Amino acid sequence: MIKLNYHNTQDIKNSDFENKYKLLDQKIDSVIKELKALNIVFDNNLLKETITKTKNFAKDKKTFVVLGTGGSNLGARALVNILDKSFDKNVYFYDNIDPINFEKSLRSFNIKDTGFVVISKSGSTPETLSQLGAVIQIASEHNMLEDLYSNFLFITEFKSSPLFNIAKKNQSMLLEHNKDIGGRYSVFSNVGIVPAILAGLDTIEIHNGAKEIINNYPHYECSRLARLFKDQVNTGFSSSILMTYSDNLYFFGKWYLQLWAESIGKDKKGITPIHSVGTTDQHSQLQLYLQGPSDKFFSFITTDHYNKGLKINNDTMLDAGVEYLVNKKMGDLMEAEQQATIQTFINNGFKIRNIHLPKINAFSIGSLMALSIIETIAACIYFDVNPFDQPAVEEGKVLTKEYLLKQFNKT
Numbered sequence: 001m002i003k004l005n006y007h008n009t010q011d012i013k014n015s016d017f018e019n020k021y022k023l024l025d026q027k028i029d030s031v032i033k034e035l036k037a038l039n040i041v042f043d044n045n046l047l048k049e050t051i052t053k054t055k056n057f058a059k060d061k062k063t064f065v066v067l068g069t070g071g072s073n074l075g076a077r078a079l080v081n082i083l084d085k086s087f088d089k090n091v092y093f094y095d096n097i098d099p100i101n102f103e104k105s106l107r108s109f110n111i112k113d114t115g116f117v118v119i120s121k122s123g124s125t126p127e128t129l130s131q132l133g134a135v136i137q138i139a140s141e142h143n144m145l146e147d148l149y150s151n152f153l154f155i156t157e158f159k160s161s162p163l164f165n166i167a168k169k170n171q172s173m174l175l176e177h178n179k180d181i182g183g184r185y186s187v188f189s190n191v192g193i194v195p196a197i198l199a200g201l202d203t204i205e206i207h208n209g210a211k212e213i214i215n216n217y218p219h220y221e222c223s224r225l226a227r228l229f230k231d232q233v234n235t236g237f238s239s240s241i242l243m244t245y246s247d248n249l250y251f252f253g254k255w256y257l258q259l260w261a262e263s264i265g266k267d268k269k270g271i272t273p274i275h276s277v278g279t280t281d282q283h284s285q286l287q288l289y290l291q292g293p294s295d296k297f298f299s300f301i302t303t304d305h306y307n308k309g310l311k312i313n314n315d316t317m318l319d320a321g322v323e324y325l326v327n328k329k330m331g332d333l334m335e336a337e338q339q340a341t342i343q344t345f346i347n348n349g350f351k352i353r354n355i356h357l358p359k360i361n362a363f364s365i366g367s368l369m370a371l372s373i374i375e376t377i378a379a380c381i382y383f384d385v386n387p388f389d390q391p392a393v394e395e396g397k398v399l400t401k402e403y404l405l406k407q408f409n410k411t
Contacts, residue, residue: 001212001367002213002217002355002356002357002364002367002368002371003354003355003356003358004221004353004354004355004356005353005354005356006224006228006351006352006353007345007346007351007352007353007354008346008349008350008351008352009228009351009353021223021227024223024381024382025219025220025223025378027381028219028222028223028226028374028377028378028381029219031377031381031387032214032219032374032377035185035373035377036178036180036181037181037182037185037186037188037189037373038188038210038214038370038373038374040178040181040188040189041188041207041210041211041214041366041370042211047193047203047204047207050175050190050193050194050197050203051197051203053173053175054153054193054194054197054198055197057115057153057173058115058197058198060113061113061114061115061151062090062110062113062114063090063091063092063109063110063113063114063115064090064091064092064114064115064116064117064195064198065091065092065094065106065109065114065115065116065117065135066091066092066093066094066117066119066195067094067116067117067118067119067128067131067132067135068095068117068118068119068120068125068128068191069095069096069125069127069128070095070183070184070258071121071182071183071184071185071186071191071258072095072119072120072121072125072128072155072183072186072191073093073094073095073119074095074184074251074254074255074258075184075186075187075191075192075255075369076093076187076191076192076194076195076196077093077095077195077251077254077255078187078249078251078252078254078255078365078369079187079192079195079196079199079201079206079362079365080093080195080196080199080201080251081248081249081250081251081252082201082248082249082252082360082361082362082365083199083200083201083248091195091198091199092105093195094131095127096127097127097130097131102131102134103134106134106135106138107138111135111138111139111142111144111147111148111151112144112147112151114151115151115152115153115198116135116148116151116152116153117153117155117194117195117198118131118132118152118153118154118155118156118163119154119155119156119177119191120155120156120161120163120177121156121157121177121179121181121182121183121186121191122156122157122161123156123157123159123161123162123163123164123165124161124162124163125163126397126400126401128163129162129163132163132166135148136148149170149171149172150172152167152170152172152173153172153173153174153175153194154166154167154172154173154174154175155174155175155176155177155190155191155194156174156176156177157176157177157179158174158176159179175190175194176190177189177190177191182388184255184258184259184262184263185259185373185388187255187369188206188207188210188366188369188370192206193206201362202362203362205361205362205363205366206362206363206365206366207366208363208366209362209363209364209365209366209367209368209370210366210367210369210370211370212363212366212367212370213367213370213371213374214370214374217371219374222371222374222375222378223375223378223382225353225375225378225379226375226378226379226381226382226383227382228297228351229271229297229379229382229383230379230382230383237271237295237296237297238271238272238295238296239271239272239273239274239295239296239297240260240271240272240273240274240296240297240298240299241274241276241289241296241297241298241299242256242257242273242274242275242276242299242301243275243276243277243278243281243298243299243300243301243341244275244276244277244278244301245278245279245300245301245302245303245305245334245337245338246301246302246303246305246360247277248360249301249303249360250277252301252365252368252369253275253277254275255369256273256275256372257273257274257275259372259373259376260273260372260376260379261273262390262393263376263377263379263380263385263387263388264376264379264380264383264385264387265392266385266386266389266391266392267384267385269383269384269385270383270385271297271379274296278300278337278338278341279334279337279338279341282337282341286341289345290344290345290348290350294350296350297351297352298345298350298351298352298353299352299353299354299355300338300341300342300345300352300353300354300355301354301355301356301357301368302338302339302342302354302355302356302357303356303357303358303359303360304335304358304359305331305332305334305335305338306331306332306335307329307331307332308329308330308331308334309329309330309331309334310329310330311328311329312325312326312328312329312330312333314326314327342354355368355371
């Protein structure tokens with residue numbers, strides 16, 4: 001179970017809480033109860049069906065490539081990132097369209113034994129369509145289109161769209177992207193679950209971890225961050241730093257950035273999320289955090305590192321006079337650094353919280369992501385913005401298409 005502790009923050013679970021926040025928390029409860037993105041974890045039959053279809057798709061394939069961007073990629077990648085062992089199947093994620101790197105990577109795969117999972121809620125995402133078109137072009141050059149289309153699994157809304165129509169025309173496998181679940185909230189749907197199954201994760205445990213938060217975690221705690229930000233924003237509180245102390249949480253941090261930024265950043269409102277990596281960013285950002293502007297809240301996500309990893313050579317450390325590393329493993333240093341950093345922030349009066357996962361596994365990542373989704377929606381309700389749209393990014397999409405059409409007409 002996740003352990004969550006706040007430090008140097010005023011506890012407002014009192015009469016002030018009742019008077020000021022009761023109606024908002026009732027609204028949060030109402031939204032969460034109806035939220036398909038979370039309710040889907042209780043649909044055991046759908047999960048079993050998804051597992052069966054995905055395992056059938058995986059037969060005779062050695063490698064899997066996931067094509068999708070934003071919420072169609074980051075959630076699944078965060079799940080697969082928790083694996084610290086070699087998995088039976090290799091799963092590679094491509095969310096960007098850097099032309100040099102994409103071509104170099106793509107040409108390294110054997111199309112005959114590679115499964116391609118193509119994800120886009122709308123079915124019209126330009127980046128994903130261009131990735132798909134590039135894969136088809138390479139297959140066409142090698143007269144392998146027949147093999148290719150049987151190696152596709154498409155996840156999109158079941159309505160007419162470029163992606164849906166391509167899948168139907170070529171009789172490729174199709175799984176439905178629930179129309180009521182937005183991309184950045186889709187990690188518990190087949191968008192996140194299919195790649196997780198291909199990587200060998202226990203997806204039942206991912207859902208069980210989410211259920212633990214939804215069913216048992218006090219909703220007061222889930223909206224506590226929102227209340228803190230709402231109370232502090234008028235005093236120059238502008239940034240939320242998420243510092244993760246495990247490489248297995250690196251892509252959780254990336255997923256969290258989109259979840260928070262795209263949900264709350266509207267109408268000139270919001271708190272800017274920043275992801276830092278412990279211990280790496282202690283050597284690049286900590287100076288600013290401790291002695292720069294006091295406009296930040298800090299969330300440290302830690303796990304148990306004690307007595308883990310490689311042993312540090314005693315003779316070398318003794319000879320160099322580094323006694324504090326004698327009889328230690330690398331995990332002992334990681335454990336000491338995360339605890340020392342947190343204590344430094346507490347001692348200096350910073351508002352922080354520590355989210356501790358005793359183990360990083362399918363259950364705990366499910367819990368952490370469910371908590372993050374609920375906290376994000378709560379913050380949006382407190383700031384009176386719509387958690388589910390992203391109007392500002394639409395203009396760029398329109399202008400991109402106009403620019404490309406102008407180029408096409410010139411040629």
